[in-house]
Amino acid sequence: MTKIFYxxxxxxxxxxxxxxxxxxxxxxxxxxxxxxxxxLRRLYQATVDEELPPSLQKLLDQLQAQDRDDD
Amino acid sequence: xxxxxxxxxxxxxxxxxxxxxxxxFALSLSRNPSTADDLVQETVLKAWAKLDSFQPGTNMxxxxxxxxxxxxxxxxxxxxxxxxxxxGAYAARLSQKPDHDGRLALRDFAVAFATLxxxxxxxxxxxxxxxxxxxxxxxxxGCAVGxxxxxxxxxxxxxxxxxxxxxxxxxPETAPxxxxxxxxx
Numbered sequence: 001m002t003k004i005f006y007x008x009x010x011x012x013x014x015x016x017x018x019x020x021x022x023x024x025x026x027x028x029x030x031x032x033x034x035x036x037x038x039x040l041r042r043l044y045q046a047t048v049d050e051e052l053p054p055s056l057q058k059l060l061d062q063l064q065a066q067d068r069d070d071d
Numbered sequence: 072x073x074x075x076x077x078x079x080x081x082x083x084x085x086x087x088x089x090x091x092x093x094x095x096f097a098l099s100l101s102r103n104p105s106t107a108d109d110l111v112q113e114t115v116l117k118a119w120a121k122l123d124s125f126q127p128g129t130n131m132x133x134x135x136x137x138x139x140x141x142x143x144x145x146x147x148x149x150x151x152x153x154x155x156x157x158x159g160a161y162a163a164r165l166s167q168k169p170d171h172d173g174r175l176a177l178r179d180f181a182v183a184f185a186t187l188x189x190x191x192x193x194x195x196x197x198x199x200x201x202x203x204x205x206x207x208x209x210x211x212x213g214c215a216v217g218x219x220x221x222x223x224x225x226x227x228x229x230x231x232x233x234x235x236x237x238x239x240x241x242x243p244e245t246a247p248x249x250x251x252x253x254x255x256x
Contacts, residue, residue: 028235029235032234035234036199036230036231036234037199039177039180040184040196040199043099043180043196043200044092044099044199044200044201045095046177047094047098048091048094049091050091052090052094055108056090056112059112059116060090060115063115064087067083
C-alpha cells in the first residue's frame with residue numbers, strides 16, 4: 001500500500017480552497033501549514049544569526065590560530 | 072594542541088563556517104542553550120580530529136549533524152546531559168519585545184515545537200529548518216526515508232493541533248447533547 005504523506009506534496013503548487021461549505025476550514029488549515037513551514041525556517045535562522053557564545057568563539061579562534069601556525 | 076586531521080584548509084574553513092548551523096540543530100535537539108553549546112563544542116572537536124574521514128564532495132553539514140546527533144544521544148544514554156527546560160530557556164532566547172507580531176508568533180511556535188518528541192523535532196528542523204533532503208536527513212538520523220517522512224508528517228500534524236486548537240463551541244451540533252458512559256458522568 002502506498003502511503004501519501006503531507007510532506008511529499010508540500011512543495012507542489014497549491015490551489016486555493018474550493019468554495020465549499022468547508023472552505024473556511026480548508027483555508028485555515030492551509031494557512032497553519034504555511035505558518036509552520038515559515039516558522040521552522042525562522043526558528044532555525046534565528047539561531048544561525050545569533051552571535052556565537054564566547055566559549056565557542058574562543059575554541060574556533062584557537063583552531064584557526066593553530067591552522068595559521070601550522071601553515 | 073588539537074590534532075589536525077586534514078591538510079586542506081578549505082575543508083577546515085567550511086567546518087568552522089557551519090558552526091552556527093550546528094548550534095541551531097543542537098538547540099532544537101537539547102532545547103537548552105547551555106547544553107547546546109557544550110554539544111557543539113564536543114562535535115567540533117570530534118569533527119576536527121577526524122576530518123580525514125570526511126568525503127570531499129559530500130554534504131559536510133549532514134556529516135556534522137550526524138556527529139552531533141550521535142553525541143547527543145550517546146550522552147543522553149549516559150545521563151550526561153541535563154534535562155531540557157522545555158517551557159523556558161528555548162523560547163526565552165527569542166525576542167521578548169511585545170511590539171512585534173511576528174516575534175510573538177515565533178515564540179509561541181518555539182514553545183509548541185519544544186513539546187514535540189525528539190524524533191519529530193529533529194526531522195522537522197533538519198528538513199524544514201536546515202533544508203536537508205529526505206535522504207540526507209534519513210542518513211543523519213540512521214533510519215529509512217519513509218521513517219523520516221512519517222516523523223515529519225506527525226510532527227507537522229501535532230504542531231497544527233497545538234497552534235490551531237479546535238474550538239468545539241464553533242462546530243455545528245450534529246447530535247443531541249447527551250451524557251453517555253464515555254463522558255465519565
